[in-house]
Amino acid sequence: MDNNKIGVAIIGCGLIGTKRAKTLAPARLVTCADINLAKAEELAKNYKGCTATSDWKAAIQNPEVEIVVVATINNTLAEITTFAAQEKKHVLVEKPAARNAEELKNVIQAVKDNNILVRVGFNHRYHPALLKAKELVDAGELGDLMFIRGRYGHGGRIGYDQEWRADPALSGGGELLDQGVHLIDLSRWMLGDFPHVEGFAHTYYWNMPVEDNGFMMLRTLSQQTAFLHVSCTEWKNTFSFEIYGKNAKLHIEGLGGSYGVERLIFYKMLPQMGPPDTTIFEFPRGDNSWAIEFSEFLEDIQQDRTPSANLDDALKAFEIVEEIYKQSGF
DSSP states (O other): OOTTTOEEEEEOOSHHHHHHHTTOTTSEEEEEEOSSHHHHHHHHTTSTTOEEESOHHHHHHOTTEEEEEEOSOHHHHHHHHHHHHHTTOEEEEETTSSSSHHHHHHHHHHHHHHTOOEEEEOGGGGSHHHHHHHHHHHTTTTOSEEEEEEEEEOOOOTTGGGSGGGOHHHHSSSHIIIIIHHHHHHHHHHHOOOSEEEEEEEOSSSSSSSOSEEEEEEEOTTOOEEEEEEESOOSSOEEEEEEEESSEEEEEEOOSGGGOOEEEEEEEOOTTOSSOEEEEEEETTOOOHHHHHHHHHHHHHHHTOOOSSOHHHHHHHHHHHHHHHHHHTO
8 A cells, every 4th residue: 555645535624624634644635525515625625636525425435535534523423434334445533433332333343344444533642742651651660550530621612502512412422422532542541441430420511411521430350440530611621641650650731732731740759759750741842643643544554453542442432431321310
């Protein structure tokens, strides 16, 4: 496969689709589709030879297309991914990849039947602070891991409760499916599976039938715990992810932009304990996670390798979210 010739179709030409288009190199954008043709045309005009259409099936069936990027709202993620799989196209689909676990299981079957690769857009794994944190964890710098504490939230905006995320028919759920699945995925990436799930989802502020806050306590078989909170009543955009080991602690905060400068703080315990040695890594150059993620997907395809963030990871996140919904009466 020649990466400079591989053709990509983007389905959904809003904010995320536009971001994805900027990070496809060395592949090329062949066509883009949106139910609002004007959006597709606006995106296509920035890429030489790219065509625009309102017919997403036609875009996927374009013979020059080998990879489909699905960047629509949640209610069409599963349908479009399934169709792309049936057309033998590899897919990068935005998280959460469906509206519920049942939809996702049908996608997984279609992907298996057609022997294509699907990567789920858990791009937070590719933020530089989190890549560095994973490197330190894997190198044993923290010793045995004990627990994780994570917070992720934003403040919403006027009319937030009237947007598509507030409609369960379109979104499948609220904050747990928006930012929550990122924290769940990062925690599983560090600690492994969580057979023990406790949590609570509730709508405190926004007038909508989906939750605006989600609280999770997830435990592995060896009782390693992830204590997580996601919120769209945070008021100040916040990302904080702390990983505690027996020898050291890592604290990732900020994601750039309105979340603040991305940094990793490494607190290393001394033999005599007391104040730890502290090393601070700052990453002020902006978010290149989307480009790194897509580049790795190209490698997945070249090597016929199961993507590291895949549909099974999305399904595990859904199972946790749906258990918390069940416990909370949603």
